[in-house]
Amino acid sequence: MSAVLYPVGLDLTGRRVVVVGGGSVAQRRVAGLLEVGAEVHVVSPAITTALEALAASSEVVWEQRGYAAGDLDAAWYCVAATDSAEVNAAVAAEAEASRVFCVRADSAEDGTAVTPAVGRYDDVTVGVIGGGDPRRAAGVRDGVVEALRSGTLADRRHRGDRNPGVTLVGGGPGDPGLITVRGRQALAQADVVVTDRLAPQALLDELPPDVTVIDASKLPRGRYMSQDTINAVLVDEALAGNRVVRLKGGDPFVFGRGYEEIQACAAAGVTVDVVPGVTSAISVPAFAGIPVTHRGITHEFVVVSGHLPPGHAQSLVDWAALGRLTGTVVLLMAVENLPHIAEALVDGGRDPETPAIAIQEGGLPGEATVRAPLAKLPSAIVDAGLRPPAVVVIGPVADPSAFPAP
Structure with a gap:
C-alpha cells in the first residue's frame, strides 16, 4: 500500500534546488522549478539542448559531471532523474540523511516527495496527485483548470480581493451552452446577479447559494421591473461593494437597453465591463x-x-x-x-x-x-x-x- 501523502505548497523562490540528470524528465522538472523562481543546479555529464540553452543564459547552473556525494549541500529540494536506478537511489539516500525532500523520477515510492500534475489559472495553482497514476492526475488537473477557465467551476475570491462593479453579460438565446466562456467566468465571480426571463435560466441553478439573484423580468402587458429601477439596483449593489452581473438574453446591445445601464452606472461612478453575447437575431x-x-x-x-x-x-x-x-x-x-x-x-x-x-x-x-x-x-x-x-x-x-x- 502506497503512503498517504500530505499536500503542501513550497516557496522555492531564490532557494537552491538540485536536479540530478539531464534528460527529458529533468528538462520538464527544471521548467516548472524556474517558473516558481527556484535557483536550479543541474548535475549531469550531458543535458538536452533546451537545458544547455538555459545554462548558457545563466538561468540554471550546470555541473557537467556525474553525481557526487555532497551535491545536495544547502539544497532545499532535489530531483533524482537519471537513467540509473543506482544513482537515483544514492541521491535519495543523501537527501534522506540531509533531511531534504527528494523526488525519484524512476520510483516514486522510494522518494520522499512526488511531483503533482500542475496547472495554473489566473493566480490559482492546481496540483493533483493521482495515486501513482500520472495520466489520471493529468486528466483531473486538465478538467479542473478547464472548468475554472470556462466558469463552470466557481472561482469566487475573497471580497477584499475583488473590485466591486457591474459586468453586463449577454447570455445568448437561452441555451446555457451558448453563453461565452467570459460570461461564465463573470457569473462565477458574482455576488449579485440581476437577470430577466430571456436570460438562460439554467445558469442560475449553478450559482453558489450565497449569491443574490434579483429578477428584473418584463412580461408583455404584465408585471415588469422598470428600467429606472433596474439601473438603480445595479448602481446600489455595486456601491455596496458587490460584484454585480447583469445577465441578459441575447446580446445586451441588440435591443437590450444595455447602453442605458452603462450610462446609469457611469453617471454614478460605477465601473462597467461588457461581455457580448450571441444575438437571437x-x-x-x-x-x-x-x-x-x-x-x-x-x-x-x-x-x-x-x-x-x-x-x-x-x-x-x-x-x-x-x-x-x-x-x-x-x-x-x-x-x-x-x-x-x-x-x-x-x-x-x-x-x-x-x-x-x-x-x-x-x-x-x-x-x-x-x-x-x-x-x-x-x-x-x-x-x-x-x-x-x-x-x-x-x-x-x-x-x-x-x-x-x-
Whole structure:
C-alpha cells in the first residue's frame, strides 16, 4: 500500500534546488522549478539542448559531471532523474540523511516527495496527485483548470480581493451552452446577479447559494421591473461593494437597453465591463436551419425591433424603405404587431408571397416554427398558437429548399 501523502505548497523562490540528470524528465522538472523562481543546479555529464540553452543564459547552473556525494549541500529540494536506478537511489539516500525532500523520477515510492500534475489559472495553482497514476492526475488537473477557465467551476475570491462593479453579460438565446466562456467566468465571480426571463435560466441553478439573484423580468402587458429601477439596483449593489452581473438574453446591445445601464452606472461612478453575447437575431434562425445570408440569394440582412407598430408616434423604423429591400428582414419582439408590420412591408413593395418563418424559443425544448408567405404569416402564427419570445425571418432565405444547388 502506497503512503498517504500530505499536500503542501513550497516557496522555492531564490532557494537552491538540485536536479540530478539531464534528460527529458529533468528538462520538464527544471521548467516548472524556474517558473516558481527556484535557483536550479543541474548535475549531469550531458543535458538536452533546451537545458544547455538555459545554462548558457545563466538561468540554471550546470555541473557537467556525474553525481557526487555532497551535491545536495544547502539544497532545499532535489530531483533524482537519471537513467540509473543506482544513482537515483544514492541521491535519495543523501537527501534522506540531509533531511531534504527528494523526488525519484524512476520510483516514486522510494522518494520522499512526488511531483503533482500542475496547472495554473489566473493566480490559482492546481496540483493533483493521482495515486501513482500520472495520466489520471493529468486528466483531473486538465478538467479542473478547464472548468475554472470556462466558469463552470466557481472561482469566487475573497471580497477584499475583488473590485466591486457591474459586468453586463449577454447570455445568448437561452441555451446555457451558448453563453461565452467570459460570461461564465463573470457569473462565477458574482455576488449579485440581476437577470430577466430571456436570460438562460439554467445558469442560475449553478450559482453558489450565497449569491443574490434579483429578477428584473418584463412580461408583455404584465408585471415588469422598470428600467429606472433596474439601473438603480445595479448602481446600489455595486456601491455596496458587490460584484454585480447583469445577465441578459441575447446580446445586451441588440435591443437590450444595455447602453442605458452603462450610462446609469457611469453617471454614478460605477465601473462597467461588457461581455457580448450571441444575438437571437442570428442564432435562432440558425437553429431552425435558416441562414440570414446566402451567396446568390441575399446581399443584406436587417434586424428590426417590432415592439411598436408601423405608424406609432414613437416608431423610428422606415417600414416603406424596408418593404423595398429584397434581402432578409429579421424581426424581434414583433409577434403582437406582425399583422400591421406585414401589411406595411407589402404596401412598401414587398411581394406578399415572400417566404417567411416565425421561430419560438429557438434552441430550447419549447422550440416551434411556423412557415407561411409574408401576408399569411400573422394568421398562421395565431392558428399555431405561437407566443413570444419568437423571431420572425422574412426573405428568400426563409425557404432554403428553394436554394439552387451549389
